[in-house]
Amino acid sequence: MVREGVVAALPGDQLGGLPNLGWRIARLLTRRSAIRRGRSDRLAIALTRLGPSYVKLGQFLATRPDVVGNDMALDLALLQDRMETFPRAQAVASIEDSLGRPIDDLFVSFGDPVAAASIAQVHSAEADRDGVPERVAVKVIRPGVRKAFFRDLESYFLAARLQERYIPATRRLQPVEVARTLAQTTKIEMDLRLEAAALSEIAENTSEDPGFRVPTVDWVRTGRDVLTLEWIDGVKMSNVEGLRAAGHDLPLIAANLVQSFLRHTLRDGFFHADMHPGNLFVEADGTIVAVDFGITGRLGKKERRFLAEILYGFITRDYLRVAEVHFEAGYVPRTHNVAAFAQAIRAIGEPIHGQPAETISMAKLLTLLFEVTELFDMQARPELVLLQKTMVVVEGVARTLDPAFNMWKTSEPVVGDWIAGNLGPRGIMIDARDGANALLSLIRQAPDIAARTERLSREIDDMAEHGLRFDKATTDAIGKAEARATRWGRVALWIGAIALVWIAISLS
Numbered sequence: 001m002v003r004e005g006v007v008a009a010l011p012g013d014q015l016g017g018l019p020n021l022g023w024r025i026a027r028l029l030t031r032r033s034a035i036r037r038g039r040s041d042r043l044a045i046a047l048t049r050l051g052p053s054y055v056k057l058g059q060f061l062a063t064r065p066d067v068v069g070n071d072m073a074l075d076l077a078l079l080q081d082r083m084e085t086f087p088r089a090q091a092v093a094s095i096e097d098s099l100g101r102p103i104d105d106l107f108v109s110f111g112d113p114v115a116a117a118s119i120a121q122v123h124s125a126e127a128d129r130d131g132v133p134e135r136v137a138v139k140v141i142r143p144g145v146r147k148a149f150f151r152d153l154e155s156y157f158l159a160a161r162l163q164e165r166y167i168p169a170t171r172r173l174q175p176v177e178v179a180r181t182l183a184q185t186t187k188i189e190m191d192l193r194l195e196a197a198a199l200s201e202i203a204e205n206t207s208e209d210p211g212f213r214v215p216t217v218d219w220v221r222t223g224r225d226v227l228t229l230e231w232i233d234g235v236k237m238s239n240v241e242g243l244r245a246a247g248h249d250l251p252l253i254a255a256n257l258v259q260s261f262l263r264h265t266l267r268d269g270f271f272h273a274d275m276h277p278g279n280l281f282v283e284a285d286g287t288i289v290a291v292d293f294g295i296t297g298r299l300g301k302k303e304r305r306f307l308a309e310i311l312y313g314f315i316t317r318d319y320l321r322v323a324e325v326h327f328e329a330g331y332v333p334r335t336h337n338v339a340a341f342a343q344a345i346r347a348i349g350e351p352i353h354g355q356p357a358e359t360i361s362m363a364k365l366l367t368l369l370f371e372v373t374e375l376f377d378m379q380a381r382p383e384l385v386l387l388q389k390t391m392v393v394v395e396g397v398a399r400t401l402d403p404a405f406n407m408w409k410t411s412e413p414v415v416g417d418w419i420a421g422n423l424g425p426r427g428i429m430i431d432a433r434d435g436a437n438a439l440l441s442l443i444r445q446a447p448d449i450a451a452r453t454e455r456l457s458r459e460i461d462d463m464a465e466h467g468l469r470f471d472k473a474t475t476d477a478i479g480k481a482e483a484r485a486t487r488w489g490r491v492a493l494w495i496g497a498i499a500l501v502w503i504a505i506s507l508s
Contacts, residue, residue: 055083055118056149056186057156059274059295062389083142085116091123091140098223106221108133119145119190119294120227127218127228135231136218139192146190153183189294192227198270198293199229205268212260212288232289234281237397243282254398255410257288261394262414265387266304273297273390277397297386302329307387308419314352314365315408319345326378336376344372361395361407 047058092103092110103110108126115122120141126133160175188194196217203214221228235242237257243250257280264271272279274295281289299307306329313322323342326332332341348368398405 054152056189057152057182059118083116083118083121085113085121086143088112088123090143091121091138094140094143095138095226098225099221107136107138110138116142118142119186120192124231125228127221136221137215137229137231138221139195139227139229141190141192141225149186149190150183153179156182185295191224193222193224195293196222196227198296201270202264202272202290202293205264205270206260209260209263211256211286212290214290214293229291232281232283232291234283234289236278237280237282237288237401238277240400243401246282246284248282248286251402251405253282253286253288254401254405256286257401258394258398258405258407258410259414260288261390262411265299266308266414266418269299269301269304271297271299271387271390273386275390275394275397277400280397297390299387303384304418305422306331307384308415308422310369311411311415312419314349317349319343319349322349331378332376341376344375345369348372 047054088110091113095106096103099106106127108128110126111124113121114124120139123138123140125136125138127136128134156179157176160179163175164171196219199214199217203216206212206214215229215232218228218230235246235248237243237253240250243253257275261271261275272290272293272295274292275290279290279292281291283289306325309325310322313319313325320338320342322345323338326341327334327338348365352365395405395407398407398410
């Protein structure tokens with residue numbers, strides 16, 4: 001990090017004492033070639049040289065533009081996830097250990113790796129389907145990656161704690177909590193059964209959607225360390241010239257991509273959070289196939305309503321309603337004034353309405369919105385930030401395919417349908433039904449709640465009459481702690497007495 005200029009790129013002039021001295025030393029130790037590179041380029045190169053777990057850190061930070069900034073997040077999203085492959089024999093051993101069967105029983109053939117990433121690598125193989133070999137993609141966890149990641153995680157927590165301590169302006173971003181989130185999401189990503197479950201859920205949600213699907217999971221050949229999927233034959237969306245040469249309608253694909261993402265977000269509340277063009281394929285009939293579901297995002301009903309209402313508020317120029325939604329959702333503290341917040345929202349919305357629709361970016365609008373909310377003490381919301389980051393990437397892919405892409409016109413059918421179904425009369429009926437179900441559930445639990453309340457009341461009365469009583473284990477633990485404290489107190493007194501005697505002798 002020091003040699004590649006990452007530390008020198010930090011705002012060290014805002015630090016004091018030893019941290020500032022360390023920053024100045026880091027600037028002296030930075031490679032000359034690194035100084036000429038951009039700040040985010042330095043970080044990407046340093047993370048790649050540090051190894052797989054740091055590449056994963058960079059990819060995670062790409063999902064948190066609120067922490068690293070939008071420019072760096074976009075650059076980190078392009079971080080090369082091409083690691084050195086590990087031997088085929090190790091992959092075979094991992095598969096056999098995970099599934100408990102010999103490789104020859106599982107696959108007709110099992111080839112060399114075709115791609116390697118920070119956590120896993122992919123092999124091309126053939127599986128028997130009713131006596132007919134069928135090509136499949138087999139994803140295998142990198143050996144030792146869990147141990148390496150959780151070893152490196154200690155340094156992540158150290159950096160987060162130092163950041164919270166010495167850079168007060170970043171405390172709002174909760175860097176230690178960000179590190180905890182990284183640990184949890186990576187634990188999930190390192191269990192390929194959970195990725196298979198995400199694929200299965202998305203497949204069910206999108207079974208009736210036009211022009212979008214995900215690979216089919218082979219559950220028989222899937223375990224903690226191995227995921228087997230159907231092989232996808234298609235053109236990567238990053239290969240724009242290849243798509244054009246294949247005769248695809250690029251504006252149609254761009255519209256389908258954005259509408260699919262919005263359906264997943266608003267309708268299902270579950271979306272692919274790593275939809276960069278390398279994870280998207282286009283089949284011969286124009287169907288988009290998304291792969292690599294290691295990172296996904298979820299939005300509850302409140303968050304989906306929040307998103308739809310602010311988008312609708314900007315479209316209708318109802319800035320007061322946009323502000324009220326933030327307060328109703330509890331995102332902005334009630335100590336602030338709604339009208340003042342609405343004024344800040346207007347400062348974002350009015351310039352947008354003066355632009356051609358083709359130049360208006362929904363992702364940029366959300367980015368500006370989150371920047372304004374910082375002024376009003378809105379705490380970082382990981383689920384909304386992940387959504388914002390994904391929307392930035394998806395919209396960028398769409399504009400790569402169609403430079404004249406109209407985000408608002410494309411989004412209107414999906415957003416409008418969701419608003420009509422969830423914020424209109426039909427939505428009121430759904431809310432009433434959900435409320436009735438919640439009330440019924442509460443009534444069913446009433447006897448148990450009453451029994452627990454009565455038991456608690458008796459215990460409080462008994463405590464008031466006889467005082468607080470502990471069980472034997474608690475009493476013994478308190479006694480031991482008190483004995484230790486008393487023993488060390490005596491030691492401290494003896495040391496103090498000896499010191500006084502020594503001082504007296506010295507003075508005499």
